Amino acid sequence: MPRYALLILPAFNRVYGESSVRLTLAELAVFGRRALRSEVSAIEERVIGGLPYVSFETAAPLADGDVALLSNLSSVYALYGIEGELLRPLTMAPLDRLSSDLITIQKYAGKTNEHFTKLLLNVTVLAGDRRLDERLSVFDPLCGRGTTLNQALMYGYDAYGVDVDSKDFEAYSGFLKTWLKNKRFKHTAETVPVRRERALVGRRLNIAFSPSKEAFKSGDTQRVAVVNADTLRSREFFKPHSFDVVVTDTPYGVQHGSRGGGGLSRSPLELIRKAAPVWAELLRPGGAIGISWNTYGGTRDELAEILTKTGLDVVDLPDFEHWVDQAIVRDIMVARKP
Numbered sequence: 001m002p003r004y005a006l007l008i009l010p011a012f013n014r015v016y017g018e019s020s021v022r023l024t025l026a027e028l029a030v031f032g033r034r035a036l037r038s039e040v041s042a043i044e045e046r047v048i049g050g051l052p053y054v055s056f057e058t059a060a061p062l063a064d065g066d067v068a069l070l071s072n073l074s075s076v077y078a079l080y081g082i083e084g085e086l087l088r089p090l091t092m093a094p095l096d097r098l099s100s101d102l103i104t105i106q107k108y109a110g111k112t113n114e115h116f117t118k119l120l121l122n123v124t125v126l127a128g129d130r131r132l133d134e135r136l137s138v139f140d141p142l143c144g145r146g147t148t149l150n151q152a153l154m155y156g157y158d159a160y161g162v163d164v165d166s167k168d169f170e171a172y173s174g175f176l177k178t179w180l181k182n183k184r185f186k187h188t189a190e191t192v193p194v195r196r197e198r199a200l201v202g203r204r205l206n207i208a209f210s211p212s213k214e215a216f217k218s219g220d221t222q223r224v225a226v227v228n229a230d231t232l233r234s235r236e237f238f239k240p241h242s243f244d245v246v247v248t249d250t251p252y253g254v255q256h257g258s259r260g261g262g263g264l265s266r267s268p269l270e271l272i273r274k275a276a277p278v279w280a281e282l283l284r285p286g287g288a289i290g291i292s293w294n295t296y297g298g299t300r301d302e303l304a305e306i307l308t309k310t311g312l313d314v315v316d317l318p319d320f321e322h323w324v325d326q327a328i329v330r331d332i333m334v335a336r337k338p
Contacts, residue, residue, distance in 0.1 A: 001041075001042075001057040001058065001059065002057065002058050002060070002061045002062070002081065003042075003055060003056070003057050003081070003082040004055065004056055004057075004058070004062065004079065004080065004081055004082060004090075005046065005048065005053045005054070005055045005079075005080045005082055005087060006024065006028070006053060006054045006055075006056075006070070006073065006076050006077075006078075006079055006080075007051060007052075007053055007076070007077045007078040007079075007080070008020055008021055008024060008051075008052045008053065008054065008075050008076070008077060009075045009076060009077040009115070010077070015323070015324060015325070016113045016115060016116065016322075016324075019322040019323070020052075020075040020115065021045050021052050021054060021075075022045075022322070023074075023075065023116075023119060023320060023322060024054050024073060024074070024075045024076070025043055025044075025045065025054055025318075026317070026318035026319060026320050027073055027074060027075075027119055027122065027123065028040065028043055028054060028056060028070075028073065029043060029318045030122075030123050030126055030127075030317065030318065031069060031070065031073065031122075031126065032056075034126040034127070035069050035126050035131070035132060036058075036062075036066045036069060036070070037063060037065065037066055038058040038059055038060050038061075038062055038063070038066055039058060039059040040056050040057070040058055041056065041057050041058075041059075042055070042056055042057040043055075043056045044056075048087070055082065062081075062090070064093075067079060067090050067091070067092070067093065068092075068093040068094075068133070069132060069133070071092040071093050071094040071095075072094050072095055072096075072118075072122060072132060072155075073122070074115045074116070074118035074119035074122060075115050075119075076092075078092065079092060095132065095133060095154070095155045095156060096154045096155065097154065097155070097156045098153060098154050099183070100154075101179075102150050102153065102154060102179060103147070103150050103151060103154065105175070105179070106145060106146075106147075106171075106175060108145060108171075110144075111145070111147060112144075112147050112148075112249045112292075114147060114151065116249075116292070116330075117147045117148055117151050117249070118151050119320075119332075120148075120247055120249070120290050120292055120332060121138070121148065121151055121152065121155075121245070121247050121290070123290060123317065123320075123332060123334055124245050124246075124247050124288050124289070124290025124334050125244075125245055125288070127288040127290070127315045127317075127334045127335075127336055128244065128245060128286055128287045128288035128336055128337075129286030129287070130244050130245075130286070130287070132155075134244075135156060135157065135158075136152075136155075136157045136158070136244040136245060137157065137158045137160065137242060137243045137244050137245075138152035138157050138158070138159050138160065138243065138244070138245050138246075138247060139160045139161065139234075139238070139242070139243040139245070139246045139247075139279075139282060139283075140159075140160075140161040140162075140246075140247055140248050141161070141162050141231040141234055141246065141248050141275065141278075141279050142162070142163060142231055142248045142249070142250060142251070143161030143162060143163045143168075143172075143226060143248075144163055144165070144168050144172075144249075145168050145171050145172045145175070146159075146161065146172040146175070146176065146226070147249075148161070148247050148248065148249070149161050149172075149224065149226070150176075152247075153222060153224065156222065157222070158222055158223040158224070159222075159223075159224050159225075160224070160225045160226070160238065160242075160243065161225075161226045161227070162226070162227045162229055162230075162231045162233075162234050162237065163226070163227075163228065163231075164228070164229065164230050164231065165228075166228055169203065169205070169226065169228035172205075172226060173191060173205045173226070176189075176205075176207060176224065177189050177207070180207070180209050183211075185209045185210065185211055186209065186210050186211075186212060186213045186215070186216040187207060187208060187209035187210070187216075188206075188207065188208050188209075189205070189206070189207045190205075190206050191203055191204065191205050191206075192204050192206065194227065194229070194236075194237065196236065201229060201233065201236065202227050202228050202229030202233070202237065203227070203228040203229075204225060204226070204227045204228075204237065205224070205225065205226045205227075205228075206223075206224075206225050207223065207224040207225075208221045208222070208223050208224075209221060209222055209224075210222070231271075231275050231278070231279075232274055232275055232278060234275075234278050234279065234282060235278050235281060235282065238282055239282075240281050240282060241281075241282070241283070241284045241285070242282050242284070243282050243283055243284060243287065244283075244284055244287045245283075245287055245288055245289070245290065246279050246282065246283055246287070246288075246289040246290070247289075247290045248290075248291055248292075249292045250268035250271065250272060250291060250292065250293045250294075251268050251271065252268075252293075252294040252297070252327070252328050252330075267297035267298050268293045268294065268297050268298065269293075269297060269298035269302055269303060269306065272291065272293075272303065272306055273306050276289075276306055276307060276310040276312075277310050280310045280311060280312060280337060283337045284337070285337055285338065286336070286337065286338075287336070287337050288315070288334055288335065288336045288337070289307070289312060289334065289335050289337070290332065290333075290334045291303070291307075291332070291333050291334075292330055292331065292332050293330070293331065293333070294324075294327075294328045294329065294330060295321065295329045295330070295331050296327065296328065296329060300331065300333065303333050304333065304335075307333070307335040308335075310335075311337070311338070312335035312336060312337055312338075313335060313336045313337075313338060314333065314334075314335045315334045315335060315336055317332065317333075317334060320332040
């Protein structure tokens, strides 16, 4: 059987780097089940030449389309065919259509590791009816300063978000406008007040952009819309069945927190219990919701019960639980909308 090896991308975050091989094993298993044409087996960690790899076998040689899909694994640096004691490099073809500094420039306390954000987006898309290489609409209902939104843009998707923190809203708005200007992308950008019955309920950032004037004039644009408001009011800003995937990294109750019912809540489950019906209504049938959370704030069974009661089907996934720090053990749950 053909054998292959994935070279793991070095992680600047030491703690995440220690988990990246194990997380890649799980992510590759999801790709094998839900995306690749060739059956994947014998997935294991290997050290070759002193460097970390994930090796695997396939029932048939990888086609170009499968190589292109594997190019989007969150921690992959290179892909090789194993031929005896030699490695033959395969040509990578990732979806990324924008420069990586869109993801890496922003540095701030509490930022989600961009490799993990990519993993969460990948796993969520593959759990639904859509393909990774389609033009999708992604919604992050707790978008913060836009790590998930930026990864969606990297893939060529349209990105939408809501966040209650006005400072995060301003920071993301300023960053993205400056980035587009510096890259000389043709774009339009506006921040407008949102009113309901004459009362101000939020602010909305609307951006449309293309890498060239020609593409912009032809209507080949990517769109970003972010609302500065409570996520529980998301339905007031977006229509039902608007999004292919909903992806969010919920508050950990340490650096971040969820405020609902007064006081700082260390558990994300109360927030998710209130918000999940709203998020599910915005999701298209066949789409999926991907949530990462701190397991110290609630168990897997408790979260699964919340999503099931919302009318979603929890997807069976490999183990993505990993240690972040002494107060955070992070895991992933994905649920599909029938």
